[in-house]
Each structure stands twice: as structure tokens, then as C-alpha cells.
Amino acid sequence: MVWGNWTIVSEFVLVSFSALPPELQILLFLLFLIIYFVTFMGNVLIILVTTVDSALHSPMYFFLKNLSFLEISFNMVIVPKMLSTLMTKDTTISFLGCATQMYFFFFFGAAECCLLATMTYDRYVAICDPLRYPVLMDQKACAQLAAASWFSGFPVATVQTTWIFSFPFCGPNRLNHFFCDSPPVIALVCADTSLFELEALTATVLFILFPFLLILGSYVRILSTIFKMPSAEGKHKAFSTCSSHLVVVSLFYSTAILTYFRPRSNTSPENKKLLSLFYTVVTPMLNPIIYSLRNNEVKAALQRTLRKALGSQKL
Numbered sequence: 438m439v440w441g442n443w444t445i446v447s448e449f450v451l452v453s454f455s456a457l458p459p460e461l462q463i464l465l466f467l468l469f470l471i472i473y474f475v476t477f478m479g480n481v482l483i484i485l486v487t488t489v490d491s492a493l494h495s496p497m498y499f500f501l502k503n504l505s506f507l508e509i510s511f512n513m514v515i516v517p518k519m520l521s522t523l524m525t526k527d528t529t530i531s532f533l534g535c536a537t538q539m540y541f542f543f544f545f546g547a548a549e550c551c552l553l554a555t556m557t558y559d560r561y562v563a564i565c566d567p568l569r570y571p572v573l574m575d576q577k578a579c580a581q582l583a584a585a586s587w588f589s590g591f592p593v594a595t596v597q598t599t600w601i602f603s604f605p606f607c608g609p610n611r612l613n614h615f616f617c618d619s620p621p622v623i624a625l626v627c628a629d630t631s632l633f634e635l636e637a638l639t640a641t642v643l644f645i646l647f648p649f650l651l652i653l654g655s656y657v658r659i660l661s662t663i664f665k666m667p668s669a670e671g672k673h674k675a676f677s678t679c680s681s682h683l684v685v686v687s688l689f690y691s692t693a694i695l696t697y698f699r700p701r702s703n704t705s706p707e708n709k710k711l712l713s714l715f716y717t718v719v720t721p722m723l724n725p726i727i728y729s730l731r732n733n734e735v736k737a738a739l740q741r742t743l744r745k746a747l748g749s750q751k752l
Contacts, residue, residue, distance in 0.1 A: 446532065447531070448529050449535050451530055451617075453614070475722050476721045490741060490742060492738055492741075500555060504724065508549075511542075511717070512717070514538060514616075518616065530617065543594035550644045550648045557651070557686070564662050564675050604626040609625055613706045645694060659675075681727050688716075689720050
């Protein structure tokens with residue numbers, strides 16, 4: 438639509454993987470479909486087990502359940518549209534659809550950053566201040582921390598999405614990405630975006646770098662406390678409860694920091710797509726696998742739940 442000397446953009450074209458041969462696009466579709474299914478079923482299983490098994494009714498698994506809800510939601514924002522573009526070859530997304538996708542990407546992404554930091558705080562109190570753990574991490578405190586983590590996504594999503602889509606888009610509408618992330622969308626704006634980019638950098642520091650540094654500092658103290666434990670059994674138990682979370686944090690934050698803190702000139706669009714694929718598609722699939730394989734309590738709970746399910750079917 439043309440207005441004055443501007444072309445008003447009503448939809449965007451997601452370049453996505455359209456440059457790849459059709460055969461490879463079909464393989465990618467099947468791969469991402471399997472990953473999506475595994476992600477959904479794995480996180481649903483974590484939610485189910487932490488709900489029905491009384492041995493997992495503790496703060497750590499309450500937060501793990503919230504993380505699984507977040508992973509399912511985060512994945513649903515990105516993957517269905519990506520599968521649709523690979524299957525139907527329709528790579529267009531409406532202006533409103535792009536804004537909606539970006540809003541929920543920011544919302545769930547910021548919430549996950551804060552929830553991972555909250556989970557670290559839970560482990561910090563449990564290991565470094567165990568006597569006060571029942572008081573500091575009672576049911577009310579856990580509910581408040583989880584609610585705060587979820588709500589943290591609201592201001593950043595509202596401010597950034599509203600600000601970005603209030604800019605004029607008056608020319609090209611091709612996004613060199615597989616979803617509506619802010620850098621490729623901002624690249625299409627025909628106005629001065631320097632103030633927004635400063636705000637976006639501030640938000641990135643607050644919601645990615647700051648929680649990561651808090652987690653890093655907390656784990657230095659946690660590991661120091663674990664090494665001072667007298668019994669080998671106590672050390673092993675503490676390591677087993679922390680190792681899963683530490684692996685998940687490392688995967689999520691390393692790719693997010695590489696994506697949003699590297700200079701633009703040092704990152705090609707294709708490399709950025711690969712990094713984005715990792716933390717939007719692969720990491721949500723790996724989280725339930727990591728927690729179920731590396732955590733003995735979750736493995737035991739899964740076995741109990743499966744035995745009950747099979748037993749009830751026989752009856």
C-alpha cells in the first residue's frame with residue numbers, strides 16, 4: 438500500500454530456509470516436527486510427574502514444572518509457523534501476526550531468564566543456608582517468585598513490541614530470519630532507531646546478562662559450599678541436584694549471549710539463524726531430557742509413574 442512517498446508494509450516475508458533446495462527443506466520439516474513432538478511430550482511428562490508424584494512436591498520441582506510450561510509456550514511461538522513455511526512454502530506473515538509473535542517471544546524469553554535465576558536462588562538457599570530453607574522457600578514464597586518470573590516478561594514485551602511497530606516501514610519487507618526477532622525487523626525501519634537500540638541493549642543487559650552474572654556468582658558460592666561438605670554422599674547429592682540446572686543454564690545463556698551481544702559485523706545472518714535455532718528449538722527439547730537423565734529423583738519418579746500407569750491398565 439502506497440502513501441505519499443512511502444510504501445506502507447502490511448505483511449512481512451520470512452526468508453527462513455527458502456534458499457535451501459526443496460529436498461533439504463522437507464528433511465528440515467521432518468526434523469523440526471520430531472523435535473517439536475519430543476519437546477512437547479518431554480515437558481508434558483515433566484509437568485505430569487512433578488504433579489502426581491508426592492516425592493517431587495518441593496520448591497525445586499515446582500520451579501521445574503514452571504520451566505516446562507514456559508518451554509512449551511516458548512516453542513509454540515516459534516515452531517508452528519516455521520513448520521508451516523517449510524511445508525506450504527507460504528513465507529508471509531501479517532503485520533499483526535509478526536507483532537504478536539515478537540511480543541510472546543519477548544514475554545516468554547524474559548520470563549525464562551528470570552525463572553532460571555529463581556531456580557538458582559532456590560539451589561543457593563538449599564545448599565548454602567539449609568537451616569533457613571523451609572522458611573525462605575515456603576509455598577507462598579515459591580508462588581510469589583514464580584509469579585514474579587512470569588510477570589517480568591510483560592514490561593519488556595509490551596515496551597519493545599509497541600515501540601518497534603510504531604516505527605514506519607516504508608520499503609523492503611523481507612526478514613532474513615525464520616521468525617520475527619527484533620534485529621531483522623528493525624533493519625527494515627525507515628527512521629532513526631538509535632534511541633530504541635539503546636533501550637533494547639539496556640533490556641538485554643537487564644534480562645540476559647544481569648541474571649546470568651547472578652547465576653554465575655551464586656554457583657561460585659554453591660560449589661565452594663559443596664567442596665567444604667565433609668561427606669562424599671552429601672557432595673554427590675548436592676552435585677546431582679545442581680548439575681542438571683547448570684547444564685540447562687549454560688545451554689540457554691551461552692547461545693542467547695552469543696546471539697545478542699556479538700557485534701553485527703561479526704555475525705552473519707546464517708550464523709545468527711543457527712544460534713537462534715539452538716535456544717528456541719533445540720534447548721526446550723534438551724531440558725526435559727537433561728533433567729530426566731541427570732536427576733535420580735526425577736528418574737525414580739518417572740519409573741514409579743510408569744509402573745502405576747501400567748498397573749492400572751492391567752487392572
